Structures are given as C-alpha cells and as structure tokens.
Amino acid sequence: MNGDPPCxxxxxxxxxxxxxxxxxxERRTDxxxxxxxxxxxxxxxxxxxxxxxxxxxxxxxxDLFYGRSxxxxxxxxxxxxxxxxxxxxxxxxxxxxxxxxxxxxxxFRFDDLGPGETILxxxxxxxxxxxxxxxxxxxxxxxxxxxxxxPVARVERTWGAARFAVMGQAFRWNGAAYSMxxxxxxSPAGDWSPWRTRGAARVVRDPDDCxxxxxxxxxxxxxxxxxxxxxxxxxxxxxxxxxxxVVLAIVEDWPENAAFQPTRLAPNLVCAAxxxxxxxxxxxxxxxxxxxxxxxxxxxxxxxxxxxxxVLAHAIGGTGQDTDRAWEACERLSAEGAAxxxxxGVLVY
Numbered sequence: 287m288n289g290d291p292p293c294x295x296x297x298x299x300x301x302x303x304x305x306x307x308x309x310x311x312e313r314r315t316d317x318x319x320x321x322x323x324x325x326x327x328x329x330x331x332x333x334x335x336x337x338x339x340x341x342x343x344x345x346x347x348x349d350l351f352y353g354r355s356x357x358x359x360x361x362x363x364x365x366x367x368x369x370x371x372x373x374x375x376x377x378x379x380x381x382x383x384x385x386x387x388x389x390x391x392x393x394f395r396f397d398d399l400g401p402g403e404t405i406l407x408x409x410x411x412x413x414x415x416x417x418x419x420x421x422x423x424x425x426x427x428x429x430x431x432x433x434x435x436x437p438v439a440r441v442e443r444t445w446g447a448a449r450f451a452v453m454g455q456a457f458r459w460n461g462a463a464y465s466m467x468x469x470x471x472x473s474p475a476g477d478w479s480p481w482r483t484r485g486a487a488r489v490v491r492d493p494d495d496c497x498x499x500x501x502x503x504x505x506x507x508x509x510x511x512x513x514x515x516x517x518x519x520x521x522x523x524x525x526x527x528x529x530x531x532v533v534l535a536i537v538e539d540w541p542e543n544a545a546f547q548p549t550r551l552a553p554n555l556v557c558a559a560x561x562x563x564x565x566x567x568x569x570x571x572x573x574x575x576x577x578x579x580x581x582x583x584x585x586x587x588x589x590x591x592x593x594x595x596x597v598l599a600h601a602i603g604g605t606g607q608d609t610d611r612a613w614e615a616c617e618r619l620s621a622e623g624a625a626x627x628x629x630x631g632v633l634v635y
Contacts (some may be wrong), residue, residue: 381425446530466631527552
C-alpha cells in the first residue's frame with residue numbers, strides 16, 4: 287500500500303472545517319508490525335467453520351452491531367438467526383488493533399441473552415475505541431455456538447464501530463457535526479492518498495470485500511452505492527454493515543414495500559435513498575440523495591416535508607475516474623451549496 291500509514295497527518299473534514307491530525311501511536315518496524323497484526327484476520331473471514339474445522343457457510347449470517355453507547359461503555363451485540371444454528375452463544379471481543387501502531391488489546395466477554403427469535407449475545411466494552419479516519423481502530427471477535435455443553439460452530443471476524451449517525455438535517459461522527467465530501471475515481475492498487483490527503487470519502491459501487499478491507503485498514507470512509515434488489519439487497523446491506531469504513535449506503539432502487547426497514551437488517555448502517563418527485567421518501571431512509579448539475583439546480587429535490595440530511599450528488603460522466611477533476615467538482619459544489627441552502631454533503635461520481 288502506498289502513502290502514509292493511518293493516523294499520519296492528513297486532513298479530515300468536519301463541521302465545515304479542516305483539521306490536521308497528528309500521529310497518536312508509536313510507529314513500528316515492519317517486523318514488529320507483522321507481529322502486532324498477526325491476530326487480525328485479513329478480511330471479515332475466517333467467516334465460519336465447524337468445531338472440527340469443516341467450513342460452515344451458515345456462520346456467514348453473523349451480525350455484529352453496537353447499541354447503547356456512552357463515554358463510559360458501549361454495548362456490542364452478536365446476532366445469528368435461530369434457524370441457522372440452535373444453541374447458545376459464547377465468545378469474546380479483543381482489541382483495539384490499528385494498522386502500524388502499537389496498542390494494548392484487552393479482552394471482553396460475550397454473554398448469551400437466552401431464548402428468543404435469534405441467538406443473541408451481549409458484550410459491554412468500557413471506553414470502546416471507535417473507527418475514525420484518523421485512527422481506524424478495529425477489534426477481533428471470536429464467537430462459538432454451544433449445544434449440549436460443547437461447541438458445534440465458531441466464527442472469527444474483524445469488527446469496528448464508526449459511530450456515524452444522523453441528527454436532524456446533519457450527519458454526526460462521534461457526536462461532532464460532519465460535512466461529507468466524497469468522490470469516485472480509480473487509483474493504483476493500494477493507493478488511497480487521493481482521498482486520505484483530502485479528508486474525503488470514496489464513492490464506490492457494489493464494492494467487494496477486498497476493497498472494503500483496505501478502506502477499513504487505511505481509514506478511508508466509503509459511500510457505497512448498492513445496486514442489488516430483492517433478497518440480494520438485504521444480504522448486501524448486512525455485508526456492507528460489517529465494515530466500519532462504510533459510513534453511508536445509497537440504495538439505488540429502494541423497494542416500494544413499506545415494510546423494508548434497513549435498520550432491522552443492519553442497525554448501525556446509515557442508508558440513503560435517491561430523491562424522487564413522484565413519491566415521498568421511504569420511511570426507512572435516513573438520508574436523501576439529490577441529483578444535481580450545480581448547487582442551485584437540484585433536480586427532483588424531493589418532498590418538502592423531508593427533514594433529514596440532504597446530500598447533493600453530481601455525475602461528471604465518463605471522466606469521473608479522474609480523481610483530481612472529481613475533487614475539483616466536489617469543492618465547487620460544496621462552495622455553491624454553502625450559499626444556496628442547508629445540505630449535509632456533496633458526492634461526485
């Protein structure tokens with residue numbers, strides 16, 4: 287991978303201002319770095335295997351999410367559909383870990399919460415270290431499912447909490463106002479500098495696990511455009527929610543079924559729908575994406591009763607893979623938007 291490691295000085299946009307962040311951890315040699323990271327799976331996998339080592343695809347259904355959170359402690363949940371495997375859950379969460387930085391990991395226990403529609407276990411983590419662009423902290427989660435007193439299946443996964451949320455018409459990151467600037471583009475493999483040096487999010491469409499893993503390790507927020515439909519859409523949102531780097535998921539074709547509620551599938555994932563003048567915003571959408579040529583031309587600006595965050599989205603066509611041009615368009619629209627009305631961010635693709 288090219289560029290400075292995570293937590294090196296790079297700009298991060300928040301509340302309309304640019305802040306310079308300094309390293310907050312000791313840099314390691316390559317040998318030390320390898321030792322420190324050896325406990326972290328390279329991706330979300332090992333996804334799952336039976337206790338005898340036989341791969342068990344059903345373990346891919348594991349969901350990890352956080353609930354009540356305060357400055358003192360955060361409650362983390364591990365959930366698996368009861369139909370997938372019967373029994374009770376036990377496990378631990380270890381961390382935090384951070385690429386290229388010495389940390390002092392601690393271990394926290396998951397406790398099964400008893401009978402219910404799903405297998406659900408809870409872990410209370412004091413002073414949880416969140417995932418941020420400056421410090422992309424992650425934890426390792428080891429879970430086992432117990433039947434008749436013996437483990438029948440296990441799963442190991444890397445997990446992090448971005449604490450990215452919606453409040454009123456704004457985005458909040460770790461409780462602070464966050465103005466989202468994001469753009470699409472291609473760069474040499476492993477080079478995330480076009481986004482990291484600008485403190486920007488990367489806009490991607492249907493990203494694979496390899497890209498999600500790199501973004502998580504290198505502290506680059508992602509805006510994922512999700513083109514799946516039907517049952518594949520539900521599975522895709524749950525997959526995206528496993529990666530703390532995915533701060534916003536744009537559902538390209540939002541189901542007309544009013545029962546579709548992304549927070550039931552992925553409680554911590556912020557999902558957005560495209561604004562359409564012919565129908566109201568879906569009740570399950572946390573943000574509205576408004577297609578625009580410029581900040582004053584908001585095509586299909588959406589229903590007037592919308593009170594959530596609105597994000598301007600601008601397509602610059604076939605040259606959208608040029609990161610410099612995309613960033614220039616992003617900054618221009620951001621400046622225009624600041625004068626034309628409230629908005630929560632700008633995306634260029």
